[in-house]
Amino acid sequence: MARQEFMTINMGPHHPSTHGVLRIILELDGEVVVNAIPDIGYLHRGVEKLSEDKKYLQVLPLTDRLDYLASGSNNLAYILAVEKLLGIEVPRRAQYIRTAIAEMTRINSHLLWLGTHAADIGAVTMLMYTLREREDILDLIEETTGTRMMPTYFRPGGVARDILPDFDSKIRTFIDKFEIKINEYERLLTKNRIWMGRTKGVGVISRSDAVSLGLSGPCARASGVNWDIRRDEPYEVYDELEFKIPVLPEGDVYARYMIRMEEMRQSSRMLRQLIDGMPEGPFIERSPKYVYPDKERLEGSIEAMIHHFKLVVDGLAPPKGEVYSTIEAPKGEIGFYIVSDGSPKPYRLRIRPPSFVNLQSLLTMSRGNMLADVVAIIGSLDIVLGEIDR
């Protein structure tokens, strides 16, 4: 009788489709995957430990560097948690700006996902097209926040500076162009026979497995979990916007692709509503205990100078308490659990990263599939290692 033996191979940490530094130990029976054990931690920087030694505002730049493709969403999740601890109100204009940045971030993240995912499977052209539109988004983010990738734009109480006067016209130009471009992307992929062959019925995960494995975001919705935090636990101004949450029952790579394509359309629809309804008013609530004073007042007012000095030296100190606050990031549910002991540094800061939890389902998705499909499955999970390893 023939002896059955599996072959063990290492995929990564330098494999291009693992998006950074993910290593997967694969056990193969011929070309069929028997076991897939992700080995993570190559990018571990100890963000949670670092945060315990930093003041609340100093933690903010660290959150940009978690999911570096969607830094706006991470900022928003963290800031919302801190605001709940402090119990401060945010002006409506700031909420609108934040929501707009979060949705631009979502488009940005999904565009890069689409390009690299398609390139992994072999449709390299796609990456060139999506990077072109992503460049426009990044330019807009740069104009508004000052940086392309790591904005650190939100503050407790609002945003760091107001949007430029031509923000809405530029966004409108972008959306008008972008909505045509999405149709072009879809024309290249959606009915493409090779694309369908590589993605349909691949990496299937059932609804019950998806819930048990903690899948969130587009991956969960592609398995029939009808859940989106923006709709079910609205934060900022999402309860005033009209949008659809796409849900598909198939749970394969193709369904995850379809969900994200529709999400980009919905995001641009939301952006249109956001710039149409952008209210006038202050972009930050300048409560002296928590928010830096206006820079221009520093030269003329001794009180402003003292506020600034106190905030920089002492930092803001929320009352004793704890909060778990989540938002719908492009990759799924990102949560911040902050325990405050009343000092200006968080006693414990826990980040619930969507990619970390989503990656765990890789084994369930890839078992029984071909080796080449693992590449498609990793791509469809849309992971970012900066967030997984923290």
Next chain:
Amino acid sequence: MTDNLNRQGFTGGEPEKHPAVAAIRNDFPSAIIEVENSCGQVWVTVLPSNSVEILLFLRNNKELEFDFLSDLTAVHWPGRRGAEFEIVYQLYSTSKHLRFRLKVRLEEGQDVETASKLWQTADWLEREVYDMFGISFEGHPDQRRILNPDGFEGHPLRKEFPLQGRVRW
């Protein structure tokens, strides 16, 4: 369900209004150590002996259906004698859109039963708690370090662990 409850588990500062609190009080009256709330969110601290039983109850209860384990983590309180660690379960119901937090207090060196039989996602989350805090989970299928390398000494998120580490890299 009121509107208030739907917003990230907010109950408007009245912990007893949360349906999960009432349900645990009803079925496990002796297990509750404390019911607390902060920022409008409620949590219940229970004894470690029947924590998984309560989690199972919360998951299967038809009124609550906490079918989604959103997060599992720990907090180190070195100053609290006999209760140095807290395991924190963040539960979510994908059908009722309700959130709830359950805490278990442990003393140094005490084990807690694994939740990975109830939710597959607890596997990695518990490995991370083991890696960062050194808390062992009884019955865990594969308890190894996850983010730190295998030969790493110490558990970084404990408060006594120095920020810059113990060895020069």
